[in-house]
Amino acid sequence: MVTDRCGIKIPVTTPREVISRLGDAVVSLAADPALRRRLSEGARKQAKKYLWSQRGEQLAAIYQEALGGRFALKPEKEFIHA
Numbered sequence: 001m002v003t004d005r006c007g008i009k010i011p012v013t014t015p016r017e018v019i020s021r022l023g024d025a026v027v028s029l030a031a032d033p034a035l036r037r038r039l040s041e042g043a044r045k046q047a048k049k050y051l052w053s054q055r056g057e058q059l060a061a062i063y064q065e066a067l068g069g070r071f072a073l074k075p076e077k078e079f080i081h082a
Contacts, residue, residue: 006042 002009008025010018029036048054 001046003042003046005039006046007039 008028010021010025012018029039
């Protein structure tokens with residue numbers, strides 16, 4: 001998901017408007033190194049949320065909650081009956 005911390009949102013309207021706004025965004029980034037650095041760092045942080053390792057841990061927590069604590073995770077991330 002694009003936020004103001006990790007990118008520049010471009011509304012999907014007409015092809016002409018989208019191209020124009022993309023060009024404006026590229027010019028803004030080229031002209032403002034601080035903005036470029038800030039958005040780059042934000043994009044890296046945002047992307048980490050979608051790593052498989054993170055998603056697996058989130059899914060395991062959801063399953064754990066749904067099962068009412070009847071299963072636990074071993075360090076190797078295998079389910080064991082508790």
